[in-house]
Amino acid sequence: METNEKLRGADIFVRSLIDEGVTHLFGYPGGAVLHIYDALYKQQEINHILVRHEQGATHAADGYARATGKPGVVLVTSGPGVTNAITGIATAYMDSIPLVVFSGQVITSMIGNDAFQEVDAIGISRPCVKHNFLVKDVKDLASTIKKAFYVAMSGRPGPVLVDIPKDVTADMCDYSYPKDIEMRSYRPVTKGHPGQIKRAIKMLMSAKKPMVYTGGGVILSDAHEELTFMTQKLGYPITNTLMGLGGYPATDKQFLGMLGMHGTYEANMAMHHCDVLLAIGARFDDRVTGDLEKFCPYARIIHIDVDPASIAKNVPVDIPIVGDVKSVLSDINKSLESQLHKIDKEAIALWWNQIHEWQKMDCLRFDRQSEKIKPQHVIETLYNLTNGDAYVTSDVGQHQMWAAQFYKFNKPRRWINSGGLGTMGFGLPAAMGVKVAHPDDTVVCISGEASLVMCIQELSTCLQYGLPVKIILLNNRYMGMVRQWQEFFYDKRYSHSYMDALPDFTKLAESFGHVGLRVEKSSDVKGALEEGLAMTDRLVLMNFITDQTENVYPMIAAGKGQHEMHLTPERELA
Amino acid sequence: MRHILSLLVENEAGALSRISGLFSARAFNIESLTVAPTEDESLSRMTIVTTGSDQIIEQITKQLNKLVDVIKVIDLNERNYIERELLLIKLDSTKIGTPQLESIVSEFKGVVIDDSDNTITIELINTGEVLDSFIDKLEKDWIFEVVRTGVSGIALGASVIKY
Numbered sequence: 095m096e097t098n099e100k101l102r103g104a105d106i107f108v109r110s111l112i113d114e115g116v117t118h119l120f121g122y123p124g125g126a127v128l129h130i131y132d133a134l135y136k137q138q139e140i141n142h143i144l145v146r147h148e149q150g151a152t153h154a155a156d157g158y159a160r161a162t163g164k165p166g167v168v169l170v171t172s173g174p175g176v177t178n179a180i181t182g183i184a185t186a187y188m189d190s191i192p193l194v195v196f197s198g199q200v201i202t203s204m205i206g207n208d209a210f211q212e213v214d215a216i217g218i219s220r221p222c223v224k225h226n227f228l229v230k231d232v233k234d235l236a237s238t239i240k241k242a243f244y245v246a247m248s249g250r251p252g253p254v255l256v257d258i259p260k261d262v263t264a265d266m267c268d269y270s271y272p273k274d275i276e277m278r279s280y281r282p283v284t285k286g287h288p289g290q291i292k293r294a295i296k297m298l299m300s301a302k303k304p305m306v307y308t309g310g311g312v313i314l315s316d317a318h319e320e321l322t323f324m325t326q327k328l329g330y331p332i333t334n335t336l337m338g339l340g341g342y343p344a345t346d347k348q349f350l351g352m353l354g355m356h357g358t359y360e361a362n363m364a365m366h367h368c369d370v371l372l373a374i375g376a377r378f379d380d381r382v383t384g385d386l387e388k389f390c391p392y393a394r395i396i397h398i399d400v401d402p403a404s405i406a407k408n409v410p411v412d413i414p415i416v417g418d419v420k421s422v423l424s425d426i427n428k429s430l431e432s433q434l435h436k437i438d439k440e441a442i443a444l445w446w447n448q449i450h451e452w453q454k455m456d457c458l459r460f461d462r463q464s465e466k467i468k469p470q471h472v473i474e475t476l477y478n479l480t481n482g483d484a485y486v487t488s489d490v491g492q493h494q495m496w497a498a499q500f501y502k503f504n505k506p507r508r509w510i511n512s513g514g515l516g517t518m519g520f521g522l523p524a525a526m527g528v529k530v531a532h533p534d535d536t537v538v539c540i541s542g543e544a545s546l547v548m549c550i551q552e553l554s555t556c557l558q559y560g561l562p563v564k565i566i567l568l569n570n571r572y573m574g575m576v577r578q579w580q581e582f583f584y585d586k587r588y589s590h591s592y593m594d595a596l597p598d599f600t601k602l603a604e605s606f607g608h609v610g611l612r613v614e615k616s617s618d619v620k621g622a623l624e625e626g627l628a629m630t631d632r633l634v635l636m637n638f639i640t641d642q643t644e645n646v647y648p649m650i651a652a653g654k655g656q657h658e659m660h661l662t663p664e665r666e667l668a
Numbered sequence: 669m670r671h672i673l674s675l676l677v678e679n680e681a682g683a684l685s686r687i688s689g690l691f692s693a694r695a696f697n698i699e700s701l702t703v704a705p706t707e708d709e710s711l712s713r714m715t716i717v718t719t720g721s722d723q724i725i726e727q728i729t730k731q732l733n734k735l736v737d738v739i740k741v742i743d744l745n746e747r748n749y750i751e752r753e754l755l756l757i758k759l760d761s762t763k764i765g766t767p768q769l770e771s772i773v774s775e776f777k778g779v780v781i782d783d784s785d786n787t788i789t790i791e792l793i794n795t796g797e798v799l800d801s802f803i804d805k806l807e808k809d810w811i812f813e814v815v816r817t818g819v820s821g822i823a824l825g826a827s828v829i830k831y
Contacts, residue, residue: 403730
């Protein structure tokens with residue numbers, strides 16, 4: 095961009111986004127951002143998507159970011175605009191998703207005066223952003239925007255909030271967008287230490303019962319190819335966390351399924367019994383480890399992560415490697431070939447025999463004869479009909495776990511869910527953001543009737559911008575996961591987990607200008623999905639009336655070890 | 669175990685609340701925190717006294733380093749260091765015999781910085797431990813007011829923490 099061009103703050107804002115390469119902006123106007131909205135009105139480069147609630151804007155930008163690897167960009171007004179956005183910001187923060195959220199603020203001289211629609215956006219967002227900035231002078235606006243994108247995207251990604259007082263958007267100054275940015279206090283390490291990498295390879299070669307455990311970091315750093323290459327060269331079993339699904343092809347024979355609280359029997363047992371654990375871009379979350387005292391008792395652990403604070407936070411590690419997962423894995427792959435002959439093939443064959451025994455448990459079995467619609471059956475059929483190639487978002491609860499278990503993701507960035515924060519209401523706006531990014535792909539939101547209504551207003555946005563996502567509503571008239579816990583741990587006292595007075599979802603979809611389908615019989619599942627998916631230019635809400643009391647298995651109860659799983663009732667482990 | 673962390677941070681509004689917020693959000697202990705600009709006005713030097721197991725101190729150090737405003741974090745316990753704290757204490761001079769007080773103050777190398785209106789104010793610079801034992805030597809009902817700065821620390825010898 096040419097320099098020494100005097101512009102108004104609002105125009106500097108828009109020009110900076112254009113120069114940053116932003117093409118889509120999810121937002122909602124209000125008093126403090128009116129100058130900016132006026133500037134947006136006068137340009138063509140940035141597509142603004144008007145959401146119906148600021149939470150929807152952040153989730154949509156989040157879905158966009160997860161599906162593309164590009165930062166999601168949000169614009170909201172001051173006060174309630176930014177407080178509404180907080181849930182979405184916290185959701186992105188917990189899953190390390192790069193968002194840049196711009197919030198309007200009252201004029202500089204009024205800050206701290208309890209002005210109309212004033213909230214301390216910096217203070218209120220601080221614990222759930224990677225970093226935030228208050229722009230007090232229009233001269234700092236362009237460079238702050240540059241910094242915000244740099245911080246959001248580099249190292250361990252995350253949301254960054256930029257608070258812009260209204261007067262700053264009216265002030266004039268020379269515009270130039272910085273090409274590079276240098277921050278002395280922020281220099282994330284990307285390259286893994288060669289000595290540590292060497293030690294890690296040596297340890298991997300010495301394993302008799304190895305296990306590869308990978309998380310969202312593989313997806314975030316686009317390291318799926320490097321991971322697949324390495325794992326297949328090694329011939330070792332691999333599991334993914336909820337956030338890591340799609341990082342390794344789920345239909346590959348070395349893949350043991352997801353691990354953790356609702357992971358597969360084989361994945362959790364292999365974790366428990368392994369002697370060398372290679373953890374990659376995963377953070378040993380409590381939903382993965384279960385009781386830390388009982389976690390991987392026989393394993394020496396190698397941990398690769400871009401965030402040093404994630405290493406040895408919950409579990410002591412033998413070989414820490416700080417670095418970008420993609421960079422570290424490609425370094426490993428460079429020296430792997432010459433070392434492979436050291437693998438104890440006999441021991442690994444025995445280990446696989448053991449794993450195959452565990453796999454015979456068929457832990458994801460469900461009743462296929464049932465006349466009632468089984469949620470697993472819906473997702474399995476969806477998987478088959480979409481050839482495993484759809485972008486799938488979910489909300490939070492049982493349907494999320496079934497989606498993770500039964501939709502086999504062979505590619506990264508296809509599975510989009512709120513893993514860390516567990517935000518109900520995420521699915522629909524996230525699907526909207528994905529559809530914005532990938533208009534020609536099938537985008538499906540798997541939801542429950544409790545989650546879906548939390549951001550149902552975004553059906554309007556979908557109509558306005560022609561975003562024909564497919565909603566697979568697994569409607570069991572319960573907050574299913576809450577009900578499941580109440581059944582198991584509270585003597586079936588179903589306290590406030592029943593969804594009374596539900597809307598007619600068909601009419602609801604229609605009233606928003608979309609198509610609604612109601613499906614009640616198991617035998618109609620396939621036909622309904624085919625019908626819904628075939629309407630490629632319409633948003634279709636497929637309301638599957640499912641078996642009310644179906645539970646998610648396997649399950650590791652809170653505080654239990656990975657080897658202490660509950661399987662379906664008729665096959666409970668001793 | 670007690671650790672003294674020495675930090676170089678950007679001298680920017682909000683840096684202090686990011687750091688104190690980190691301690692409360694992650695339930696880390698904080699015994700004292702002092703902060704002031706350095707010879708380079710764009711930088712602040714902060715000394716934090718905290719307690720925790722080695723694993724917790726490692727987490728604290730890593731989490732502090734992760735903050736975008738933090739340039740450097742040094743655990744002074746890993747090297748030879750000296751720590752000092754300033755105490756200002758105001759006493760009721762009507763209750764204390766002068767020779768008795770003089771002997772305590774001179775034993776601790778304190779300085780009387782104000783003596784008026786039946787009060788006497790003493791300044792003392794030393795380690796927190798010494799300040800504690802000085803206060804212990806005084807009767808409770810002599811004391812009007814205790815003001816302490818919290819600990820500042822610096823490494824001994826050639827070891828320098830600089831950007």
